[in-house]
Amino acid sequence: MGWFDGMGAIISALFANDAWTLGDALRANPQALWTLGFLVTVLGGLAVMAIYRAVPFIERYFEPTIMVVSYLTIGGIIFMGVIDRFFLNGQPPWSTTVPPFLFLIMTWVGCSYNVKLRTHLAFAEFRTIMPRTGQFACLLLDAVLWLGFAWIVIVTSTQETIGAAANFRFMAGTDNVMQWWFLISVPLAWLLLSGRVFQNLADDLRNYRRGDVMIRQAVIGGDA
Template identity: 50%
Template structure:
């Protein structure tokens, strides 16, 4: 139970932190190697780009979880309570439909890359599909976050409590 709670609170942050630290570490070391020792690993410019996929899509799921993603709050605040709830449910449906489309097509890309043994340029055995897996995994996590928000919104709506929406993009 503790592990699940920890994952619920930290999954996206952990993915982002690990990916970003590895990405920054590779870039830092390779810049020093290039300018000081006049050499560079051939994969040093491709792996960070692939790691960026994990940073971006985990960040997307994190913003959906915290509800700090782009939304039209000024427009919605003019609706009544039921109208705001309807907009939240419409958001959820749109996020889930969009995510399912993304998962469907990117899972196909991952599978194709895996079947063709696509290797990251500059490496001998680092598979591209390991990095492409970021998109379907993180969009699956995004769906979980949307469903968690829906669960909270329905509970608030039934009890006629205000919805827990951050007032600005920097809210946590």
């Protein structure tokens, strides 16, 4: 079976709006799944980069807003859970299960934002002493590795999300909140990350051609 065989079945199952059917299509066409995942990673990342360039407000504030809202929501749920438990003799059963999923959202969206800031194992001190060609090669390697990671995570986390939807997994402690509502944030966050990778790669190509500085010191928690 070729790498593209079965892609039509997956796309048809997607538009059927049935998670069980989609899950069956993914399991029946694993090679097509990885091919489609690669296309989504690359084309989706380029689309995200285009959106960021077209709307600077989104580029600057979208990820930080999600991180801050998730963090404050986690803190609020935990705080109210403590008050309910020790002072009101009760605690919502979901107060210990929802925060980890919100942390999942905050973590991977934050990962995308830090790719923008280049604070993930940048080794700037080592790279700054390399010749320009070596610096560019390292930056290109960064892009290839990040896109490879994104490809793997998008495919595997999408499978897990569809499995959760197909099996009607509810959030523990609730009877109407689905797990896949939160799990889908993982492939979406890595799609944002792939957009940041292409954004950085475009900047690196421009700097290399113009003779500008290639490696800058990254600051965790800084702005760019």
